[in-house]
Amino acid sequence: MNPRVLKTRKSIMNAFHDLMTEKKYESITIRDIVQRAGINRSTFYLHFLDKEDLMEQNSNFILEKLREAIQYPTFSLEAAQRDYEERQQPISSLIAFFNHIHEYFKFYSVMLGEKQFPQQLDEVIKEELLKFSLDKVRCAYNAGGLIGLIRYWVSTKMQESPEHMAKWVTQMLLFPYSQMDE
Missing domain, CATH: 1.10.10.60 (Homeodomain-like)
Known part of the structure; x- marks a missing residue:
C-alpha cells in the first residue's frame, strides 16, 4: 500500500x-x-464508508497485529524451560504479545468494555493457541486467563512492563506449581 x-x-x-x-x-x-x-x-x-466501517477495520487491524505477535517467534517447551531456568528469559512470543497490548493501550482500554470485541479477542487467542496445543479446553482456559490479565493490566494503567507480564505468564505456563517471584 x-x-x-x-x-x-x-x-x-x-x-x-x-x-x-x-x-x-x-x-x-x-x-x-x-x-x-x-x-x-x-x-x-x-x-x-462510515464510523462503523472505521471501527470494524480498526478492530480487524489490531487483531491481525495481535495474531502476528502471538505467532512470532514459535518456541518449543524444552527451549522455553531452558531459557527461563538459565536466564530468566520469558517466552519471546509473550513479550511480543504484551508489547502489542502496550502499543495499543488506548484501543484496548476502550474496546475491552465494548460488546463484541472481547469475544473477538477470545476467538483470536484461542485460534492461535490451538496451533500449539490440540487441547481445546486448555486453550479456552488460557485465553480466558490472558483476557482477564489484559483487563487487569489495562485497568491499572500498565504499571508493570510488558517484559514483567511476559515473565509472569511464562512462569505460570512452564512451572504452574512453583512459588511465584514478586
Whole structure:
C-alpha cells in the first residue's frame, strides 16, 4: 500500500483511538475524527464508508497485529524451560504479545468494555493457541486467563512492563506449581 495512504489511515485510526478515550463511541462524529486527524471529510470517505466501517477495520487491524505477535517467534517447551531456568528469559512470543497490548493501550482500554470485541479477542487467542496445543479446553482456559490479565493490566494503567507480564505468564505456563517471584 502507498506510504501516504498508510499514513493517512494511521492518522484517522489514531484520532479515533484518542476520541474513544475522551467520549463514548456513540457520541463521536465523523467531524470529530477528521478535525482530530487534520484531514477533510472527503479524505475520510476515501478510506472508510462510515464510523462503523472505521471501527470494524480498526478492530480487524489490531487483531491481525495481535495474531502476528502471538505467532512470532514459535518456541518449543524444552527451549522455553531452558531459557527461563538459565536466564530468566520469558517466552519471546509473550513479550511480543504484551508489547502489542502496550502499543495499543488506548484501543484496548476502550474496546475491552465494548460488546463484541472481547469475544473477538477470545476467538483470536484461542485460534492461535490451538496451533500449539490440540487441547481445546486448555486453550479456552488460557485465553480466558490472558483476557482477564489484559483487563487487569489495562485497568491499572500498565504499571508493570510488558517484559514483567511476559515473565509472569511464562512462569505460570512452564512451572504452574512453583512459588511465584514478586
